Amino acid sequence: MTDESERRTKRADARRNEQALLDAAAAVFVTSGVDAPVREIAARAGVGMGTIYRHFPTRPELVVAVYRHQVEACADAGPRLLDESPTPEAALRAWVALFVEFLVTKHGLAGALQGDSAGSDALHAYFVDRLVPVCGSLLQAAFGRTGARHVPPVDAYNLMKGIGNLCIGAAADPAYDAYRLVQLLVTGVLSGSNR
Amino acid sequence: MTDESERRTKRADARRNEQALLDAAAAVFVTSGVDAPVREIAARAGVGMGTIYRHFPTRPELVVAVYRHQVEACADAGPRLLDESPTPEAALRAWVALFVEFLVTKHGLAGALQGDSAGSDALHAYFVDRLVPVCGSLLQAAFGRTGARHVPPVDAYNLMKGIGNLCIGAAADPAYDAYRLVQLLVTGVLSGSNR
Amino acid sequence: MTDESERRTKRADARRNEQALLDAAAAVFVTSGVDAPVREIAARAGVGMGTIYRHFPTRPELVVAVYRHQVEACADAGPRLLDESPTPEAALRAWVALFVEFLVTKHGLAGALQGDSAGSDALHAYFVDRLVPVCGSLLQAAFGRTGARHVPPVDAYNLMKGIGNLCIGAAADPAYDAYRLVQLLVTGVLSGSNR
């Protein structure tokens, strides 16, 4: 066995474990929230607790890793939707729908986005860093077209956080329609006035 | 001292204790959230922990008791605002502003409203029971005036819960303007369409 | 039952527990050293772990409490021995013998006296604060009598710490005679020269 193939083998092992952890964490987060006990996640992944700490020394790192794929997909969808949609408003609505879909299916994620106002929390920071610019572009495009004299009544950070908040607890309550509420919020925003 | 006077004395004692507990809990909730340690509340009230359990066997019961006055005030304000406001829409906006004011100043309260969708959580149930009808009246009034062919795009329960969600974490993040977002949501609702 | 007797009853309870803890800790310290697991001490005392934390929030506080009586006895013995002994040198030797007796019978205590050089460790600090002055008086008395031109070749802090060190591990090694070594050190000190 060559050095290289040996290295690859080991990495494959570790990667398999890491994937098992991400899958387990995703599943546990759904049922027990992102603050679920480390032991529970480890047990579901079929690994020892130490293994979690090796791969993800802190909890935010794990949470970020669990949702990284979807956050990236969301971020990438922004520019694409702007291209493909008939109007910027439609692009914003479509993107918001994607974002809601993402948050609603990840129980507890929306709540975990709060974090310190200081932005010190790694998860919150990651979401903000990655998605606020995307959301901002869409928002600006929508208002650019609406008329030069109009400016958005909220900035992208507020809109993002508002959407995130509206999605909290959505999956657990069939009577609560987060999607509808978010679209109404967007309607309010696009109406260009907060009064 | 007669048996009766003794009983009366004890009741006065107990009532005084209960009030001290409510005041202490309100203060602690503001700084440490509604999940603050029991000990902290007891200490601030100057009573033993057992006393809390005697008066409020479960935490939701305590939380409900702490905020009962303000919930009642909110509920009472609904009909009054409908009378006093120039339009039903204005009444709705004014009421919503009251509700937001209430939630934002009570650190952690908005988050605690989640509870099970089954309505099994005492706090959630109390809020819903008491305020959804009020909110419903205002909503109906606004749409009744707007035109017979219009129906609200969301029911009062969804609107209430959406407003509650938008207020989560508002006090901790100066960059987040819950009031503005809620009003934009109301704008969206009143625009009569979710598309 | 009067308020006062009731209070006394409760205190008696707590005091009994505290004493059980001190006894258990003393016993466990002998076999497992002063870093013995909290659980072990709690188990031996027949109390829950939380009870230890209630009475002694930090480990040094527990250790200090365990040995306080004996430290105080040692401190009190200093002046008395100076009065009763035929010479100051004899007083110093007698006191040192007492101190050695104390340390040798408390397995692990001598080692625990190390602590940070900064003196930040509570146990180390307590020993130093309480005993160095006593040891200093004896030392000064011995040298005062020996002749005005003589000064001790070490200060009381060094002598104390040296004696403490010589006692480390004494109980565990029958071939090691800490008492003898300490007296030889004192002989060296009293000989008035380090060369």
Next chain:
Amino acid sequence: MTDESERRTKRADARRNEQALLDAAAAVFVTSGVDAPVREIAARAGVGMGTIYRHFPTRPELVVAVYRHQVEACADAGPRLLDESPTPEAALRAWVALFVEFLVTKHGLAGALQGDSAGSDALHAYFVDRLVPVCGSLLQAAFGRTGARHVPPVDAYNLMKGIGNLCIGAAADPAYDAYRLVQLLVTGVLSGSNR
């Protein structure tokens, strides 16, 4: 490559690894004590943790190996000092100074010398086996010269262990002068009496 040359190559490899480990351990012991985490040592040596266990299955074996050179140097210095010094007492003092110098600069080493009285601990056993005879010769020489009727008030084992103990924690406490105390102890020993 022949089998033999391959074996030789591997041995060179292994020896290089072992040396790297010894160097790394020596460095880490200075900063973190002889109980430093295995990982830390492995990392500094640039090898895997398993390699440490292959070369030194137990920690005492590693510690012994790390200090073997210096222990041997100490042992060798004994006879030489006896030859070169003007008096046996001077030789003893010089040797003791060497030993103290060694212990004080090796953070945590003195403390690790304790071990079981049964001599089961490999580190303790090695030190005793190697140095007690040397110390014994010097002691005997000093007392032989002093007068036939004098015998040392302590045996070499006690003196060695006493010196070792006096050096515990010396590096961490600038106010503690282990060298001075040890010389005073030797003075006491040479004064030929423990009373």
Next chain:
DNA sequence: GATGAATGAGGTTTCATTCAT
């Protein structure tokens, strides 16, 4: 032989809740 990922025992600390006084 070497590697380092994985394991899991072991120690710590916090707090909701009970119950003797």
Next chain:
DNA sequence: AATGAATGAAACCTCATTCAT
């Protein structure tokens, strides 16, 4: 009724040690 001491489950995190690759 009130008290608050006691309980102990629960969660965290760290390493020594093993073993598959």
